[in-house]
Amino acid sequence: MSAADVTAPPTRRPFTGRRVRFGDVALQVVAGAAALGATVLVGLIVWKLVDGSHLAISKYGLGFVTRVAWNPVIGHELYGAGSFLFGTVITSFLALLVATPIAIGIALFLTELAPRAIQAPVTALVETLAAVPSVLIGLWGILVLGPVLRTDIEPWLHSGLGWIPLFGPPSSAGASIFTAIVVLAIMILPIVSSISRELFLGVPPELKEGALALGTTRWETVRGVVFPYARGGVAAALILGLGRAMGEAIAVTQVIGGGVGIHWNIFGTGDTLGSKVAESYQGASTNLQSASLIYLGLVLLVLSLGANIAAQVIVRRVARRHGVTRGGHA
């Protein structure tokens, strides 16, 4: 029922007795205004970040995005997002790399292997992990996980795999990019696993049964039927996880240690776009610094919106395709 049929031409006497009702129009206008407001909000966020960073945008232009510099000394001020962009990309991609196999494994376990009795509790527990606030994961990361990684895991990896540039000498600071990667992996694990679980549950059972009847093992069924069927959706889940990892600021700020510059040693300290903004919350010394911090937020917004929209588009496309193919089975 849309406004169009309610306001049909009055020349024909409405035999249904329908007429424009004030209540209908009022509720539709109020609710429509709320929906419009939510839509405008997204545009307003983008506009306000551009507005707040115009000082830095007009001074540095797009060169800001790749410049590796953050010097707040008055008289020598120079700002750039390069090292934080690098930090964001390396932490979020490596976190995704760590989390993906575990998340997919959990989803497969829950859909293909788990005995009925433990299926629901394990699902609930893994999803509960998503409810733990980032500041608590960060607190745990800096006071419990960080010391363990620094004294045991990092020296061990460095001595064994030190020839890979990623595993350089551990920093003495007690914080590291590696800690941030582990913390981020923990945070995106429940997201990727719960979406994947739903996708695996959506695989038509007759496809799996057909494969099993051909004599495949359970793993061969997963590889040959489940994965190809869910591929698009899992890709979207991974992109969503990546977007979430890029946008996380608090937990990363607590464990990453800070610093400017590009280096490949994940046992050293660093910063991401989000962590740099978050650690500067007590104020900037100049307007240019403040604008540059907002510019960092703008870069982060563009990255995460890009990831998010890509994921949403894939999800919708997959849903449409599966909706069509599944229509025949239902």
Place this chain on the structure above:
Amino acid sequence: MSAQGLSGPGLRLDRLPQRRRVNHLMEALAWLAAAIGVAILGVVVWSVASKGWSELNLDLLTKSPIQFSLTNAPQGLSNAFAGTLVIVGLATAMALPVGILVAVYLNEFAPPPIRTGVGLVIDVLAGVPAIVVGIFVFVLLVVGHGQSAIKGAFALAILMLPFVARTTMEVLALVPNALREASLGLGVPHWRTTLSIVLPRAAGGIVTGTVLAVARVAGETAPLLFTSSIVGTQTSWNPTHALQTIPVAIFELSESPDPKDHARAWAAGFILLLFILFASLTARWLATRSARKIAGR
């Protein structure tokens, strides 16, 4: 549907022992992954609980923190508990009506193209990082005017809005169409059908979604850093001042070098975690019940 894994030499019977071994290995790895997932939750919750439990006392709730304390005088975080109640309460009051209205519009009124388009926008809004929402409210309201609890609540409300709208839409979709048709068929106007037939039927599910949204934003730190973090130590309930909150307090205490501060961070974290776990488990339990009731099964 391509099935490359099923063709070729993969299915050879003479390779069966090897194929079985691969299968067992992969099954073992999936069990391991599930064990890791549960173990991580266990370790995090155990750390917070064991370190927080021993520090838990009434002073934490009733006493204010003392700035630059050199003595061992007992201090608490009463200001943060008060501030969290005020800010989360205000945020819920802002996000809940708007979120429900958005869902009502999209599910009951909007033509399909608008429904798809605004639905996408809601999902995009849900993907805006919390820290960016904080900067947005900072630029929009804080610059030149100063921080306040209301502005912090507004930032949290932006995070709650897509969550409330999405869960409400899911619940409204469960309400059987026959109910709407019966009501409209009796001559009840569309708006009254929506307000007195559809929404009451969906109320249980909306409450569940709200509880989940509250549990989510109660632990949010990033949107408050720029909107309600520069605070005094006295306990206040005045929403026009910047108020301390539990997540921001934990964030600040975790950066402190003083182990006594860490102890208070663990204790406050324990209370926060208890609240969030309790709320989300209750909501999960309610959700399965109310879904059945709404759909009339």
